[in-house]
Amino acid sequence: MSQPQPSLAPKPWLSSEATPFVRIQKVTKKFGDFTAVDDVSLDIYRGELFCLLGGSGCGKSTLLRMLAGFETPTEGRIIIDGQDMAGIAPYDRPTNMMFQSYALFPHMTVEANVAYGLLREGVRKAEARERVAEMLRMVQLTQFARRKPHQLSGGQRQRVALARALVKQPKLLLLDEPLGALDKKLREETQYELIRIQETLGVTFIIVTHDQEEAMTLSTRIGVMNAGEIVQVGEPPEIYEFPKSRFVADFVGSVNIFPGRVVEDEPDFIRLDSPEMGGTIHVGHGVSCTLNQQMWFAIRPEKITVTRDRPDAEHNVVQGLVEEVLYMGNLTAFRIRLDSGKTIRATRANLSRQEHEPISWDERVWLHWGDTSGVVLAQ
Amino acid sequence: MTGARRVTESALGRLGLSGRALVVAVPLVWLLVFFLIPFLVVAKISLSEVTIARPPYLPLLEWDGLRATLNLNFENYAYLWNDPLYGNAYLFSVRVAFVSATLALLIGFPMAYYIARSPEPRRTLLLTAVILPFWTSFLLRVYAWQGFLRSNGVINNTLISLGIIDTPIVMLQTDFAVYIGIVYTYLPFMILPLYANLVKLDDSLLEASADLGGRPVATFFYVTLPLSMPGIIAGFMLVFVPAIGEFVIPELLGGPNTLMIGRVLWNEFFANRDWPVASAVAIAMLVVLVVPIMALRSAQARAEEKR
Ligand SMILES: Nc1ncnc2c1ncn2[C@@H]1O[C@H](COP(=O)(O)OP(=O)(O)O)[C@@H](O)[C@H]1O
Ligand SMILES: [Mg+2]
Numbered sequence: 001m002s003q004p005q006p007s008l009a010p011k012p013w014l015s016s017e018a019t020p021f022v023r024i025q026k027v028t029k030k031f032g033d034f035t036a037v038d039d040v041s042l043d044i045y046r047g048e049l050f051c052l053l054g055g056s057g058c059g060k061s062t063l064l065r066m067l068a069g070f071e072t073p074t075e076g077r078i079i080i081d082g083q084d085m086a087g088i089a090p091y092d093r094p095t096n097m098m099f100q101s102y103a104l105f106p107h108m109t110v111e112a113n114v115a116y117g118l119l120r121e122g123v124r125k126a127e128a129r130e131r132v133a134e135m136l137r138m139v140q141l142t143q144f145a146r147r148k149p150h151q152l153s154g155g156q157r158q159r160v161a162l163a164r165a166l167v168k169q170p171k172l173l174l175l176d177e178p179l180g181a182l183d184k185k186l187r188e189e190t191q192y193e194l195i196r197i198q199e200t201l202g203v204t205f206i207i208v209t210h211d212q213e214e215a216m217t218l219s220t221r222i223g224v225m226n227a228g229e230i231v232q233v234g235e236p237p238e239i240y241e242f243p244k245s246r247f248v249a250d251f252v253g254s255v256n257i258f259p260g261r262v263v264e265d266e267p268d269f270i271r272l273d274s275p276e277m278g279g280t281i282h283v284g285h286g287v288s289c290t291l292n293q294q295m296w297f298a299i300r301p302e303k304i305t306v307t308r309d310r311p312d313a314e315h316n317v318v319q320g321l322v323e324e325v326l327y328m329g330n331l332t333a334f335r336i337r338l339d340s341g342k343t344i345r346a347t348r349a350n351l352s353r354q355e356h357e358p359i360s361w362d363e364r365v366w367l368h369w370g371d372t373s374g375v376v377l378a379q
Numbered sequence: 380m381t382g383a384r385r386v387t388e389s390a391l392g393r394l395g396l397s398g399r400a401l402v403v404a405v406p407l408v409w410l411l412v413f414f415l416i417p418f419l420v421v422a423k424i425s426l427s428e429v430t431i432a433r434p435p436y437l438p439l440l441e442w443d444g445l446r447a448t449l450n451l452n453f454e455n456y457a458y459l460w461n462d463p464l465y466g467n468a469y470l471f472s473v474r475v476a477f478v479s480a481t482l483a484l485l486i487g488f489p490m491a492y493y494i495a496r497s498p499e500p501r502r503t504l505l506l507t508a509v510i511l512p513f514w515t516s517f518l519l520r521v522y523a524w525q526g527f528l529r530s531n532g533v534i535n536n537t538l539i540s541l542g543i544i545d546t547p548i549v550m551l552q553t554d555f556a557v558y559i560g561i562v563y564t565y566l567p568f569m570i571l572p573l574y575a576n577l578v579k580l581d582d583s584l585l586e587a588s589a590d591l592g593g594r595p596v597a598t599f600f601y602v603t604l605p606l607s608m609p610g611i612i613a614g615f616m617l618v619f620v621p622a623i624g625e626f627v628i629p630e631l632l633g634g635p636n637t638l639m640i641g642r643v644l645w646n647e648f649f650a651n652r653d654w655p656v657a658s659a660v661a662i663a664m665l666v667v668l669v670v671p672i673m674a675l676r677s678a679q680a681r682a683e684e685k686r
Contacts, residue, residue: 070586090589103587116601117591168591207577 012045029075038228054225281317284371299374304346424657455659476622491573553635560628568617576610608682
């Protein structure tokens, strides 16, 4: 594919000299006949905040548990900081994990839970107490230090688990759905806190999440997983704007997808015939494809303009009927039924506070998008 | 069906009984009839005087036609207190029971742990194997140990034929045999509560400990052991308490010096036919036992609360 690539600042994953901190090489994990992780290869660099993003049951936790040492890969190798992890027990690995179920020790206070890792490491009691206190301050649990886990709310428990994993400042931190139970405000604060820790301590993070928004805001790079495989790895804008497959396009953000057949294939543009769109889609850059090939055109709702009057454009103009208008504050979302019967989603930023005669239900409107606004996908 | 129910309910209602009261009443009546009343009878006998008659004690309450006289006789307790035989038997019983319960714990814990960590078909199989001995008579099993332990028994014969020893080791009629018998008999009572506790132990807690740098030994002492405390205490009680009053095992496997309180009791009742002293022994044993039981119970309650 010769689609334009995003311009990126120099980053370790772009340089051929940088040595990865974590190397996952052709790792497969089978439970009986079931393949939970399927031939995954991944390089993660020092200081990264890498997100594994995927739906429930796609193998994210299993991959993380192999890094922590709780599962042994059926095939493949895991190398952390230049050391092959085969046969190395969890307590000898330079990793700490925050469990999806938190796994707090029910018989210990919050304080004792957080101190546990330090004491096992041989840190002296006085120093451990200090570091624990500092950690609890950071996750705003100071006044709960003497409580037992069962006396805490879900969000508080999650913060204890986070504190317990962070306090040892390991080289590699593995977080399994770390922010799921937090409310929006605390979640954002914790996200900033994670980024701050990553920047000040230089700890490498691997975070598992099924929340694409969280992955977008937090990570240096995202690895999208589906059915045990890594389907795409890239920086958040790359994943969002240049998905390589319909799965990624659909999983990350919302998208309209039109199947289409290549009817013109020129070096600087192609045209797709799409009955669902009700015409031909003009794509303003070259795409490696063959004539008559079945392709998919994916376009995000915010890249479609909705107008009452026909826009002054040559290509990519269709008409439809507004079926639904959702006011969402910062933007307005439309669901529009095309004449072909397909419904598509389009959004519009609410630039002014009060619009004169806003577009509403049952109106016929014109839709238009630029000829480089969408992505052509072969799969 | 509903009609019948309504009739019973209204009948009960007229008696002032609700369904709930009935459910609570059944075990209460049971305890009253089979525990409290016999206890009171024994307590009464322990305060009376021995005589050669049938029953072999004098009544507490005497009625000479004009007045009732209450003859409370504390002699029996004073006798227990003054004759060192009884105190020694108590102490010895407690010691045997404590050592046996500790041994059962040391043997039972790894077994319970292994069973609880086993995958499903094997787990049920092992659990059944633990309960299996109950299917034969307890008495038969203790007799079987006689066959193992006696001078020309299985163990000595094997060792001699292997040339490891020349003369048989005396095992039967020793304290050693009593310990073997008690630990063997009561082991399932240790394993079952421990198993019930350990099977609930969350794997991810052990993983979390390992992840935080806890080696297996540290994980055991800081996580597994504290979390299994309620099971340990329950198992300990189930072995310790009945072992104190154990009669059959010391009688069949122990020697003449193995004077456990159960045997003393038996001798007072049936050999000496001194029912009042025997009853006093029983009551004193109960009182002596209540203290450690209460201590264990409160320890258990504290351990439960920690979870
Ligand atoms: N110990 C196990 N035994 C059998 N199947 C497992 C085991 N652990 C995970 N799986 C299966 O592997 C798949 C991936 O699980 P997981 O990695 O937990 O998914 P998620 O992406 O939601 O974290 C699931 O279908 C799960 O049922
Ligand atoms: Mg998971």
